[in-house]
Amino acid sequence: MANLMAKTKGGGDWVQNFVMSLDKDKCIACGRCYKACPSSVMTLDEEEDEDGDDRKFMKLVNDLNCLGCMACSKVCPKGCFEHKPMAA
Numbered sequence: 001m002a003n004l005m006a007k008t009k010g011g012g013d014w015v016q017n018f019v020m021s022l023d024k025d026k027c028i029a030c031g032r033c034y035k036a037c038p039s040s041v042m043t044l045d046e047e048e049d050e051d052g053d054d055r056k057f058m059k060l061v062n063d064l065n066c067l068g069c070m071a072c073s074k075v076c077p078k079g080c081f082e083h084k085p086m087a088a
């Protein structure tokens with residue numbers, strides 16, 4: 001089965017790799033993905049860790065708006081994201 005594709009400026013095909021998950025346990029809350037994402041897919045959140053300290057992390061909030069550009073993964077220093085193409 002073919003995957004969903006977008007077009008380049010020159011008319012070529014490229015397979016969109018949509019964000020599937022963000023591993024908050026690996027996240028260091030650097031904010032790089034937030035700045036890179038063109039579609040406001042993630043936001044910063046925080047929780048209390050086992051020592052009672054606040055711990056910030058990024059989470060997906062609008063993943064249905066994902067364009068499949070993979071900019072988030074390219075800038076993430078911790079490999080937090082998983083992506084997958086979608087069947088057309």
Ligand code: SF4
Pocket residue numbers: 017018019036037038039040041065066067068069070071072073
């Ligand atoms: S793949 Fe692109 S649009 Fe989707 S979450 Fe990552 S940066 Fe945003």
Ligand code: SF4
Pocket residue numbers: 022026027028029030031032033034058075076077078079080
């Ligand atoms: S780029 Fe990676 S480590 Fe940085 S906030 Fe985003 S998910 Fe977390």
